[in-house]
Amino acid sequence: MKTIFLQKELQDRTSLGIYRTLKTVDSPQGREITLEGKRVLNFSSNDYLGLANDARIKKAALEMIEEFGLGSGASRLICGNMGPHERLEEDLALLKKTECALLFSSGYMANTGIIQALMDRHCTVLSDKLNHASIIDGIILSRAKLLRYPHGDMPTLQKLLMGLGLAERKLIVTDSVFSMDGDKAPLKEIVELAARYEAMVMVDEAHAFGVLGASGGGLVEELGLGAQVDIQMGTLSKAAGCFGAYACGTKVLREYLINKSRSFIYTTAMPPALAQAARVALKIIVEGNQLRRNLQENARYLRTKLQVIGFNTMNSSTPIIPVLVKDPLAAVDMSKRLLQQGIFVQAIRPPTVPMGTARLRLTVTATHTKDDLDQLLNALRKL
Numbered sequence: 001m002k003t004i005f006l007q008k009e010l011q012d013r014t015s016l017g018i019y020r021t022l023k024t025v026d027s028p029q030g031r032e033i034t035l036e037g038k039r040v041l042n043f044s045s046n047d048y049l050g051l052a053n054d055a056r057i058k059k060a061a062l063e064m065i066e067e068f069g070l071g072s073g074a075s076r077l078i079c080g081n082m083g084p085h086e087r088l089e090e091d092l093a094l095l096k097k098t099e100c101a102l103l104f105s106s107g108y109m110a111n112t113g114i115i116q117a118l119m120d121r122h123c124t125v126l127s128d129k130l131n132h133a134s135i136i137d138g139i140i141l142s143r144a145k146l147l148r149y150p151h152g153d154m155p156t157l158q159k160l161l162m163g164l165g166l167a168e169r170k171l172i173v174t175d176s177v178f179s180m181d182g183d184k185a186p187l188k189e190i191v192e193l194a195a196r197y198e199a200m201v202m203v204d205e206a207h208a209f210g211v212l213g214a215s216g217g218g219l220v221e222e223l224g225l226g227a228q229v230d231i232q233m234g235t236l237s238k239a240a241g242c243f244g245a246y247a248c249g250t251k252v253l254r255e256y257l258i259n260k261s262r263s264f265i266y267t268t269a270m271p272p273a274l275a276q277a278a279r280v281a282l283k284i285i286v287e288g289n290q291l292r293r294n295l296q297e298n299a300r301y302l303r304t305k306l307q308v309i310g311f312n313t314m315n316s317s318t319p320i321i322p323v324l325v326k327d328p329l330a331a332v333d334m335s336k337r338l339l340q341q342g343i344f345v346q347a348i349r350p351p352t353v354p355m356g357t358a359r360l361r362l363t364v365t366a367t368h369t370k371d372d373l374d375q376l377l378n379a380l381r382k383l
């Protein structure tokens with residue numbers, strides 16, 4: 001009886017069309033996967049460069065398992081700090097052109113841990129309304145005052161900044177590529193405002209790392225803003241095809257996070273084989289201009305064709321391409337009908353996106369062929 005509310009809440013979710021279920025993949029990630037026992041074309045993963053099943057990366061992981069074993073045994077501060085972690089951090093700092101990097105076990109943990117460490121109840125965080133849930137959770141954990149500005153709305157951000165004292169500790173935090181909309185943050189304007197009002201800037205490059213910038217460093221690299229961004233956060237779980245995350249910045253930032261970030265301190269270190277695998281992924285990313293060109297070309301092709309058919313792809317300018325449906329039940333129905341045609345596209349519904357903006361979220365990768373994209377377009381035309 002004590003738990004009767006669980007069933008009731010789940011029933012409510014079903015009638016609103018927002019009930020979530022798990023689907024099982026029984027194959028490596030790729031442009032084609034085995035989903036619930038059926039081969040389907042995959043337009044749902046964040047494996048933008050097709051590295052999740054890359055032979056070179058798998059080999060590096062296997063060799064490191066032979067050499068260092070599987071588990072890291074303890075947190076970094078106890079006895080889990082192993083050579084591959086530090087070498088990966090050096091590689092990341094080199095790629096990002098920052099003094100230092102610090103690894104986290106996931107992007108979720110990086111965002112919660114960085115914001116919790118830097119902010120407290122006397123500070124203010126200014127956050128784009130569409131920032132990832134892990135950023136919001138980090139702000140809640142920090143107990144800082146939260147000021148949310150409408151998506152990409154710089155005049156409102158400026159107004160909010162004007163209402164704060166210059167000496168107050170404040171942080172502007174933004175996704176660089178928004179995970180459900182596929183558009184880019186106005187980073188140039190953000191760093192200008194931050195300089196004028198003496199705010200720190202943190203950028204979450206989860207969907208830009210490996211995808212944007214001449215060496216895959218993300219939107220910060222693409223716009224040449226490295227010197228103006230205090231914390232460049234990103235994950236190794238998407239374009240890098242691995243797992244884990246990083247915070248890049250100054251040596252002081254690294255030391256501060258090691259001392260104060262709870263999701264860094266109180267968790268077992270990433271397995272060393274994963275760190276070694278990520279080092280190989282980084283090398284592929286840096287040398288991956290052709291992969292990035294294929295990716296952008298696939299994204300451009302798909303987005304243009306979708307718009308010609310008449311779909312609303314919102315303001316996407318990246319490989320994340322939403323198709324706005326609005327009604328969650330309709331979005332789920334479209335996703336089901338695509339699956340019947342052998343195509344896997346996830347429906348994204350509230351609370352992941354705002355009410356009234358349910359959508360199909362298409363993600364293209366560098367490995368999709370033109371034929372794959374045409375199959376998807378034909379299937380969508382039939383809906």
Ligand code: PLP
Pocket residue numbers: 106107108109111132134175179204206207235236237244245
């Ligand atoms: N930040 C953004 C913008 C994301 O989309 C995600 C994705 O899940 C994360 C952070 C969390 O990263 P991870 O999956 O590595 O925990």
